Amino acid sequence: MAEALLDARGIGVRFGDFRALSEVTLAVAAGSLHTVIGPNGAGKTTLFNVLTGRLRPSEGRIVLAGHDVTQMPAHRRVHLGMARSFQVTNIFADLTVTENLRMAAQAVAGGEPWVFWRAHRPMRETVEALLEQVGLAARATRRAGDLSHGAQRALEIGMALAADPRIIFLDEPLAGMGIDDVHRTKELIHRLVPARTVVLIEHNMRVVLDISDRITVLAQGRPIAEGTPAMIRSDAAVREAYLGSGL
Ligand SMILES: Nc1ncnc2c1ncn2[C@@H]1O[C@H](COP(=O)(O)OP(=O)(O)OP(=O)(O)O)[C@@H](O)[C@H]1O
Numbered sequence: 001m002a003e004a005l006l007d008a009r010g011i012g013v014r015f016g017d018f019r020a021l022s023e024v025t026l027a028v029a030a031g032s033l034h035t036v037i038g039p040n041g042a043g044k045t046t047l048f049n050v051l052t053g054r055l056r057p058s059e060g061r062i063v064l065a066g067h068d069v070t071q072m073p074a075h076r077r078v079h080l081g082m083a084r085s086f087q088v089t090n091i092f093a094d095l096t097v098t099e100n101l102r103m104a105a106q107a108v109a110g111g112e113p114w115v116f117w118r119a120h121r122p123m124r125e126t127v128e129a130l131l132e133q134v135g136l137a138a139r140a141t142r143r144a145g146d147l148s149h150g151a152q153r154a155l156e157i158g159m160a161l162a163a164d165p166r167i168i169f170l171d172e173p174l175a176g177m178g179i180d181d182v183h184r185t186k187e188l189i190h191r192l193v194p195a196r197t198v199v200l201i202e203h204n205m206r207v208v209l210d211i212s213d214r215i216t217v218l219a220q221g222r223p224i225a226e227g228t229p230a231m232i233r234s235d236a237a238v239r240e241a242y243l244g245s246g247l
Pocket of ligand 1: 020038042
């Protein structure tokens with residue numbers, strides 16, 4: 001594989017005596033959609049926390065865009081082009097869709113009033129582009145709290161995109177969505193590549209197998225398989241870990 005944009009090697013995380021992750025290696029190619037799957041409690045969110053800088057690993061090394069970020073806090077990784085959209089909703093319910101996106105874009109501009117003033121026009125264009133990109137242009141003036149669950153997730157992804165990230169982490173973006181929203185959000189995520197790199201945690205196996213370039217499978221904190229969707233689908237260890245789930 002060409003040099004990975006994100007290269008994590010030998011990652012281990014201990015919580016007291018409990019080993020949440022052991023010897024996890026993950027290489028994410030630039031412009032690819034790489035998904036981490038695994039049964040409940042496998043360590044997916046812990047791995048995301050380590051990769052995004054919320055949690056320091058007990059062992060291992062993480063290189064992002066050629067920089068060793070293992071000890072780097074989350075806010076500094078943002079400057080290297082990393083963004084994360086959380087499992088919990090991060091939007092401001094009482095603001096409109098546009099206002100939420102403007103807040104996110106403004107935060108990126110540094111939040112200084114003069115920066116906002118100076119960048120006023122590009123900011124408006126940025127927000128309009130984000131509205132189009134996440135399919136919310138028709139709902140721009142709606143109160144964010146009144147949007148459907150799927151539209152709220154789209155808005156959240158739009159807010160993460162406001163930073164114009166090179167690599168974006170999405171933690172279960174399809175959780176709790178109806179079928180129409182699942183389809184729309186799946187398309188939105190798929191369209192992010194190859195302009196951006198996407199690292200995804202998702203339980204919807206049909207979607208994962210459909211849109212991922214590569215998949216890493218964790219079970220009990222260890223990687224048990226890595227490969228293309230076709231490789232993962234036919235992997236005996238994965239089938240064992242997912243026994244009865246219909247994979
Ligand atoms: N701060 C913590 N302290 C102790 N144990 C933790 C902590 N965070 C996570 N764990 C444990 O680590 C294991 C992995 O949890 P994690 O949330 O990463 O799994 P997951 O694969 O994301 O699960 P799910 O699919 O249910 O979200 C679990 O057994 C969990 O209870």
